[in-house]
Amino acid sequence: MTLEVHGLGISGLVRDVSFGIARGERVGLIGESGSGKSLTALSIMGLLPEELAASGSVKLDGRELLGAPEKELSRLRGNDLSMVFQEPMTALNPAMRVGAQVAEPMRIHRDGRNHRAAAESLLDSVGLPGTFRAYPHQLSGGQRQRVVLAIALANDPKLLICDEPTTALDVTVQAQILELILDGIRERESALLFITHDLAVVASVCERVLVMLDGEIVEAGTTREVLTAPKHEYTKKLLAASDLEASR
């Protein structure tokens, strides 16, 4: 297992959450707004707001992350662990050229590489050739999210977490970003934790899915099982309210 979460609790807001993600596996986390999806992700990254406390266990390749010193966590973030958030502009530095931002995680975590060439080839791989010297404001929302993805993939993470990565984007570019995420993790055999409220996206991206309600996981299974034969009442309601149901 790349990621093992056991009995995770977060200040009463998340309770007894357990799941694992194997190398190269794609797992979706769904549930309504406020159910605790983002807090679960942030606790894995060691980025919970200071007023919240996590208990239980979160292991990456056997190494305990909960309660690990900040120095150790900052060595993992942008390296073994990376995250793509909903809003690309807030994840980017507006005053820094795109190429330098893509090169940064490599400069911080890896030495002895031609970081500029590596950043240029990463930008190529997300469909943004020739943008090394651009600033974020010169790019569209979809292009910015491609930059964010290039940064997240720069050091070949063991685990990539995506929290609603396409929600802020035009429908036409959403599919392209999803494809790039899938290509990126396939090439690297990264594990993926994919948070979304969009069941159609889960169906196209994830092999397994976890359903969260009021801070707990109420259902888990293969995407096919959960989306075609949901057991929990809440999952049934989610499905009934989705386009997926309408299109069946």
Ligand SMILES: Nc1ncnc2c1ncn2[C@@H]1O[C@H](COP(=O)(O)OP(=O)(O)OP(=O)(O)O)[C@@H](O)[C@H]1O
């Ligand atoms: N810093 C905080 N202090 C207290 N409560 C918080 C804090 N951050 C989040 N919460 C609460 O924790 C609960 C879970 O929040 P979380 O952001 O994880 O939900 P979510 O499932 O990701 O929702 P969304 O889809 O809207 O992002 C919510 O009720 C939220 O109000």
